[in-house]
Each structure stands twice: as structure tokens, then as C-alpha cells.
Amino acid sequence: MKIAVLSGDGIGPEVTGEALRVLDALGLPGLTVFEGDVGGIAYKRHGQPLPPETLTMAREADAVLFGAVGDPACDGLERALRPEQAILGLRKELELFANLRPAKVFPGLEHLSPLKGELASSLDLLIVRELTGDVYFGEKGERTASDGSREGWDMMRYSETEVARIARVAFRAARASASDGQGRVTNVDKANVLETSQVWRDTVREAAGSHPDIALDHMYVDNAAMQIISNPARFSVILTGNLFGDILSDLASAAVGSIGLLASASVGERRTAHGVFGLYEPIHGSAPDIAGTGKANPMASILSAAMMLRHSFALDDAAARIENAVARALADGARGRDLGGDAGTRAIGDAVIERL
Amino acid sequence: MKIAVLSGDGIGPEVTGEALRVLDALGLPGLTVFEGDVGGIAYKRHGQPLPPETLTMAREADAVLFGAVGDPACDGLERALRPEQAILGLRKELELFANLRPAKVFPGLEHLSPLKGELASSLDLLIVRELTGDVYFGEKGERTASDGSREGWDMMRYSETEVARIARVAFRAARASASDGQGRVTNVDKANVLETSQVWRDTVREAAGSHPDIALDHMYVDNAAMQIISNPARFSVILTGNLFGDILSDLASAAVGSIGLLASASVGERRTAHGVFGLYEPIHGSAPDIAGTGKANPMASILSAAMMLRHSFALDDAAARIENAVARALADGARGRDLGGDAGTRAIGDAVIERL
Ligand SMILES: CC(C)[C@H](C(=O)O)[C@@H](O)C(=O)O
Numbered sequence: 112m113k114i115a116v117l118s119g120d121g122i123g124p125e126v127t128g129e130a131l132r133v134l135d136a137l138g139l140p141g142l143t144v145f146e147g148d149v150g151g152i153a154y155k156r157h158g159q160p161l162p163p164e165t166l167t168m169a170r171e172a173d174a175v176l177f178g179a180v181g182d183p184a185c186d187g188l189e190r191a192l193r194p195e196q197a198i199l200g201l202r203k204e205l206e207l208f209a210n211l212r213p214a215k216v217f218p219g220l221e222h223l224s225p226l227k228g229e230l231a232s233s234l235d236l237l238i239v240r241e242l243t244g245d246v247y248f249g250e251k252g253e254r255t256a257s258d259g260s261r262e263g264w265d266m267m268r269y270s271e272t273e274v275a276r277i278a279r280v281a282f283r284a285a286r287a288s289a290s291d292g293q294g295r296v297t298n299v300d301k302a303n304v305l306e307t308s309q310v311w312r313d314t315v316r317e318a319a320g321s322h323p324d325i326a327l328d329h330m331y332v333d334n335a336a337m338q339i340i341s342n343p344a345r346f347s348v349i350l351t352g353n354l355f356g357d358i359l360s361d362l363a364s365a366a367v368g369s370i371g372l373l374a375s376a377s378v379g380e381r382r383t384a385h386g387v388f389g390l391y392e393p394i395h396g397s398a399p400d401i402a403g404t405g406k407a408n409p410m411a412s413i414l415s416a417a418m419m420l421r422h423s424f425a426l427d428d429a430a431a432r433i434e435n436a437v438a439r440a441l442a443d444g445a446r447g448r449d450l451g452g453d454a455g456t457r458a459i460g461d462a463v464i465e466r467l
Numbered sequence: 468m469k470i471a472v473l474s475g476d477g478i479g480p481e482v483t484g485e486a487l488r489v490l491d492a493l494g495l496p497g498l499t500v501f502e503g504d505v506g507g508i509a510y511k512r513h514g515q516p517l518p519p520e521t522l523t524m525a526r527e528a529d530a531v532l533f534g535a536v537g538d539p540a541c542d543g544l545e546r547a548l549r550p551e552q553a554i555l556g557l558r559k560e561l562e563l564f565a566n567l568r569p570a571k572v573f574p575g576l577e578h579l580s581p582l583k584g585e586l587a588s589s590l591d592l593l594i595v596r597e598l599t600g601d602v603y604f605g606e607k608g609e610r611t612a613s614d615g616s617r618e619g620w621d622m623m624r625y626s627e628t629e630v631a632r633i634a635r636v637a638f639r640a641a642r643a644s645a646s647d648g649q650g651r652v653t654n655v656d657k658a659n660v661l662e663t664s665q666v667w668r669d670t671v672r673e674a675a676g677s678h679p680d681i682a683l684d685h686m687y688v689d690n691a692a693m694q695i696i697s698n699p700a701r702f703s704v705i706l707t708g709n710l711f712g713d714i715l716s717d718l719a720s721a722a723v724g725s726i727g728l729l730a731s732a733s734v735g736e737r738r739t740a741h742g743v744f745g746l747y748e749p750i751h752g753s754a755p756d757i758a759g760t761g762k763a764n765p766m767a768s769i770l771s772a773a774m775m776l777r778h779s780f781a782l783d784d785a786a787a788r789i790e791n792a793v794a795r796a797l798a799d800g801a802r803g804r805d806l807g808g809d810a811g812t813r814a815i816g817d818a819v820i821e822r823l
């Protein structure tokens with residue numbers, strides 16, 4: 112079981128370090144860890160945010176544990192050299208086309224949600240975001256507009272093949288989460304304006320044919336943004352494209368109110384000897400302002416490691432041990448500054464390890 | 468002073484009817500009203516959602532008072548014939564490139580916001596959305612993907628010229644709203660991924676040079692979606708493109724919590740003898756489920772008429788009379804079902820008229 116650890120910039124190394132300590136404490140046999148440079152630190156050391164050696168290391172691993180990328184010192188660089196390109200490159204090169212982002216308020220932390228009590232506690236959804244297509248990876252460039260001024264352009268696009276495979280992920284996820292009722296998928300697009308969405312919607316509808324047990328409905332993205340905050344209980348699994356998914360998954364996370372606890376998985380279809388290959392990362396950024404101060408909350412990284420054990424190594428029990436330990440640590444007051452507490456990075460790591 | 472009234476589908480005619488009664492009650496000299504078909508009803512009568520006669524009527528007026536479009540009976544039609552195309556066509560043909568969407572919680576209606584008390588009352592922002600460019604109006608179509616499957620595509624694009632003019636609108640709006648402090652504009656884009664956003668951001672930055680009194684900052688759209696709900700006080704004027712503006716303005720409206728009260732203005736640069744030509748509409752849709760039942764809340768349409776008097780006819784006093792009458796009617800309990808009350812369409816119109 113090989114893990115490539117790409118901890119990146121800012122607080123990335125600190126929080127990933129705690130996740131590794133937690134994995135270590137579990138004493139899983141056969142787990143080996145390789146560390147690679149990614150993001151701003153990789154640019155400084157190798158002149159590019161995603162060096163070939165890092166990509167190779169990731170490719171040869173069974174899973175990637177990712178920290179965060181982003182470094183204000185790189186702001187002036189041309190886009191291709193900026194830290195964020197590393198995560199886009201990893202998704203594309205490793206064909207991690209499905210991003211899974213659960214958004215659920217932790218028991219006892221309802222007060223951190225910006226939403227009113229009942230709305231906050233009814234929020235429990237999973238966003239399945241396509242990650243390797245859309246306007247992110249279409250052709251793009253600059254040209255001269257008809258009036259002679261400068262014009263920027265980006266091609267938005269989706270093919271049936273790309274949509275069908277992400278739709279399958281969403282339907283499977285809906286089935287898995289429907290243990291106590293009917294699985295539901297809400298497809299989110301902008302089919303009243305976009306041709307891309309028209310193909311998207313037709314393909315999702317067709318894929319639904321092979322999943323008669325799942326209830327499917329469709330919603331425009333503007334309406335979905337409204338309902339995520341005004342009627343979150345309406346959603347179970349949201350299936351959407353790369354651009355809308357970027358916005359809606361961050362919106363759903365903000366609605367939870369504790370970004371420092373949220374993890375994500377990016378997976379494709381490639382299977383390793385142990386499970387599905389995937390990349391796991393906290394949804395928070397590199398937070399350069401608090402990097403190195405020992406104040407960052409590592410729980411999202413620790414929970415990302417748990418997601419990794421479950422999805423890429425089929426180690427459900429070990430994953431549950433981590434998740435329960437985090438929940439108990441939270442209940443016992445091991446809360447970072449972001450949660451209104453004052454526990455530091457290391458102390459939170461210790462608190463989780465003690466409760467494994 | 469010519470007004471083209473395009474009341475459209477569903478509850479559009481009912482709510483617009485009350486707005487017209489309110490205008491009538493003001494007894495403004497020289498106001499003439501023309502009515503035209505738009506949306507699903509226009510399709511039924513003329514075979515297209517935006518017939519040429521309607522467009523001509525709108526063009527020859529000094530302002531357009533718009534109701535709502537959308538009719539489930541048209542769902543099966545090809546996109547070009549669907550009711551929503553009428554509003555897109557009007558924006559484009561009339562060069563209404565700037566959509567102004569104020570989002571502020573009405574005093575006494577904080578409980579309707581999905582946001583917690585303090586967040587709800589600190590929400591007071593204006594979204595300035597570009598309306599005639601972006602992926603909405605770029606080329607689009609279907610083609611065969613490299614693997615032979617069907618592919619939908621839409622071109623996202625913005626030229627400097629298009630960005631500069633919407634930026635001017637935002638800076639002017641920030642100046643106008645800064646009576647008691649420094650004007651602030653937050654530019655929202657996705658410059659870490661999109662070339663379109665890169666041109667957009669550069670142009671906004673340049674336009675800021677002529678507005679040294681306004682503080683400008685930049686934010687990615689995913690972050691903006693988060694902060695609108697978690698830290699709304701951070702925003703004053705948000706400047707953004709057509710697609711992101713569609714999502715964020717609906718999100719901000721949902722955060723207010725009383726969609727039935729929110730109005731919008733779409734303006735360009737064309738001046739008439741009376742002021743700036745514009746189109747005014749409630750942000751709510753055609754609500755076919757309650758059409759004809761007399762239950763729709765007409766306040767957003769009435770407030771749209773007030774916006775029209777202010778922006779297109781420089782009748783600030785008359786606009787304020789309407790707005791104050793609405794506020795008093797609300798305070799006196801004239802609340803529609805959407806606000807937790809039981810007042811009907813006509814009764815709400817009466818309540819406003821009595822308080823003019
Ligand atoms: C850093 C950025 C390019 C990225 C994205 O837009 O996908 C981020 O926002 C995310 O969601 O992981």
C-alpha cells in the first residue's frame with residue numbers, strides 16, 4: 112500500500128503531518144509513504160508546480176494524500192506556473208474525474224453554520240463534481256475582438272462519454288447512501304442557456320435508465336445555489352459539472368460552517384491491487400497567513416486520510432476508527448481556532464491519536 | 468414617457484397589473500402604457516417568444532416593465548422557442564448590458580432569511596452583473612467528440628470593451644452608495660482557471676485607475692459564494708460576469724429570504740429624453756403553480772416600477788413614495804403567503820395604494 116504524500120504550501124505540511132501521525136498510530140501493516148513536492152514549493156525547488164517526478168510518484172502510488180497549494184509569492188507568475196495548476200494537472204493526468212464532497216453539519220457544531228438551526232441540521236448532502244472537463248480544460252486563449260480590443264476566451268464542453276461516467280459515480284453514490292430510503296440524484300446544469308448542459312442533461316437522463324431505483328430530478332444552477340441555503344433538505348446527491356461544482360461545493364461547505372473539518376476525495380476508474388486509485392485533500396486552502404504558527408486545524412487532513420483508507424484501501428474499519436476519534440476529540444473540546452476553540456495543530460493531532 | 472409593459476406568463480400579468488395600478492394612483496402626467504406579448508403566451512399567439520412587434524414596442528418605449536416568463540407547456544420545445552429566450556433576446560437586442568440587483572433584508576423581515584440574525588441584518592449589497600456577453604451569447608453548438616460521442620460546447624468570452632463598460636457601471640454605483648464612507652467594489656471572477664477572467668480582471672483593474680476614490684478587490688467565484696453567506700458584510704458592490712452573476716445574484720436573493728420583494732434593473736448606455744433606457748423586472752419567476760389564484764405577491768413588481776421611475780425617468784420622489792408605501796404596508800401586515808402572511812395579490816396592491 113503506497114501513499115504519495117504531496118503536502119504542498121502554507122499549512123499543507125503541518126496538517127498533513129498530523130494525518131500521517133494518525134495513520135502511523137493505527138499501525139497498518141504494509142503502508143509505505145513517499146513524499147513529493149507540489150505547488151509553490153515545487154516551483155521554488157524545480158521551476159514548476161507539478162514536476163514530472165512528483166507526477167510519476169503519484170502515478171505509481173495507490174493513493175495520493177494531498178495538502179494544499181497556494182503561495183502569495185507566486186501571484187505574479189504566469190498562470191501555468193502558479194501553484195493551483197498543480198492540482199488541476201494532477202486531476203487531469205491521473206484521470207481523477209470525480210470529486211466527492213460530503214457536506215454535513217457535525218453534531219454539536221450547528222452553531223458554526225451561518226444557516227439557522229433547523230436548516231443547518233437538515234443539511235446533509237454529497238456533491239459529485241466532474242473534475243477533468245468543462246471550461247477548465249477546454250481550449251482557451253486570447254485574441255483580438257471584432258472592435259480591435261483584447262478578448263479572452265475559454266471553451267466550455269462536455270462529451271457524452273465524459274458525462275456518462277460521472278453520472279454513474281453519482282448514481283452509485285446515491286444507491287450507497289440510500290440504505291434507509293430511496294436514493295435521489297439532483298442533476299444541476301444550465302440547460303436553458305448552454306448547449307453543453309443540453310448534452311449533459313440528455314446523457315444524465317439516459318444513464319438514469321440503468322438506475323431505476325434512483326429518483327432523478329434536474330435543476331438550474333442559479334436555483335440550486337438558492338436552494339442549498341434555503342431548502343438544503345431537498346438535496347441528497349448533487350451531480351454537476353466542473354465549474355458549477357466548484358461553486359456549489361464551496362457554497363455547501365460554507366453552509367456547514369466548519370471548513371476546517373471538511374475532506375474530499377477525487378477518484379477515477381483505475382483500480383489498484385487495493386481499491387480505487389484516488390487523491391484525498393482537505394477542502395481548505397494553504398492559509399499562508401497562519402502557516403508555521405502551529406494554529407492550523409489538521410482535522411480535515413486527518414479525515415481525508417480516513418476517506419483514503421475507505422475508498423482506496425477498502426479499510427473501512429480503520430477509516431471508522433479515525434472518524435470516531437475525530438468526533439470524540441471534537442466532543443471533548445479539542446477544537447481549533449476556526450471552530451471557536453484554541454487547540455493547536457499538534458494538540459489536535461494528539462487528541463485524535465489518544466482516541467483511536 | 469412611454470412604458471412598454473411585457474407581463475408575460477404565469478403570475479406575470481397579475482403582479483404587473485398591480486404595479487400598473489400603483490403607477491396609475493400616482494397620477495404621473497404624460498405616462499403612457501403599451502402592452503405587448505412575451506414568453507410562452509407570445510409563442511402561443513405568434514409562434515415565437517419574442518415577436519418582432521414586441522421588440523419594436525420595447526425599443527420605442529422609454530422603459531420596459533417586465534413581468535415573468537416561463538410556461539411548463541413549452542418545456543418540450545427546442546431551446547430557441549422557449550419562453551426564457553425572450554428575456555435573453557430583449558437584453559441582447561436592447562443592449563441592456565448591466566443588471567443591478569440589490570440584496571438587503573427588509574427591516575422586520577430578518578426572520579425570513581435562512582441566515583442567522585446578525586448575518587442576515589448585515590447583508591446589504593448590490594450585484595452588478597454583465598448581461599449581454601459571456602458563455603450566454605458566445606457561439607455554441609453540438610459536434611462529435613474525438614471518441615465519436617456527442618459533444619455540446621459553448622464559447623465563453625469577454626472583450627475589454629465589454630468589461631470596461633460594465634466596470635464603469637459598478638464603479639459609479641459604488642460611488643453613489645458611498646455617501647457615508649468609502650465606495651467598495653469586489654470583482655468576482657475565476658482568474659486562476661479562465662483566460663476570460665484574466666482579461667476581465669486586467670480590464671477591471673485598469674478601469675479602477677479612473678476611480679481612485681473606490682477601493683477595489685478581487686475574489687474567485689467559489690470563495691465569493693462562500694462569503695456571501697458566511698460574511699456578507701464584507702461586500703458592498705459586487706461586479707461580475709453574466710454566468711457567475713446569474714448564480715451569485717440568485718444566491719444573494721435567497722440569503723435575503725424574501726424573493727417576493729426583490730426587484731431588478733437592466734440598463735445600458737442609451738439615454739432617452741427622460742433618463743437611461745432600462746428594463747425592470749421582479750427577480751421571481753412565473754410561478755405557474757399559483758398563476759390565476761390571486762395569491763401571488765405583487766410587491767417585487769411594484770418595487771420594479773419604483774426602480775423604473777428612479778432610473779429611467781429621474782422621478783426619485785415618486786419612486787420613494789412607492790418604496791415607502793411598500794415598507795409601511797409590510798409593517799402594517801400586508802404580507803403575501805411567501806412572507807408568512809395571507810394577503811392576496813389585489814389586497815396587497817390596495818394596501819400599497821392606500822399608503823402612497
Ligand atoms: C484552485 C482551483 C483551480 C480549484 C478549482 O477551481 O477546481 C479549487 O477551487 C478547487 O475547487 O479545488
Ligand SMILES: CC(C)[C@H](C(=O)O)[C@@H](O)C(=O)O
Binds near residue numbers: 303304554
Ligand atoms: C431565464 C434565464 C435564462 C435567466 C438567466 O440565466 O439569465 C434567469 O436565470 C435570470 O437570471 O434572469
